[in-house]
Amino acid sequence: MILYHGSDIVVDKPVLLISKRTLDFGPGFYTTTNKDQAISFAQKVMIRKESKVKAVSIYEIDFEKIETSLDILKFTSPDKEWLHFVQKEHCQA
Numbered sequence: 001m002i003l004y005h006g007s008d009i010v011v012d013k014p015v016l017l018i019s020k021r022t023l024d025f026g027p028g029f030y031t032t033t034n035k036d037q038a039i040s041f042a043q044k045v046m047i048r049k050e051s052k053v054k055a056v057s058i059y060e061i062d063f064e065k066i067e068t069s070l071d072i073l074k075f076t077s078p079d080k081e082w083l084h085f086v087q088k089e090h091c092q093a
Helices: 035-048 063-067 080-092
Strands: 002-007 055-060
Touching: 002 035, 035 055
Parallel strands: none
Antiparallel strands: 002 055
């Protein structure tokens, strides 16, 4: 599986840390299978941080292998289950 991460820096090796920042869906390292979405997010981060760089990091992972060792929440589309999750997280923030 190919995953993309949009930011204003290249992230060669993601490190999963407990973050004190308030993110849309709580602490974590956000990726997407949609390259265009990662590019768009990188643009937004660049503007928000007043950076001159936008970057999309690309990862190839064995999803079945990591699924057994990490707590992963995966949505394949913005369906009803996804919407309930988004609403729940925003109401708790």
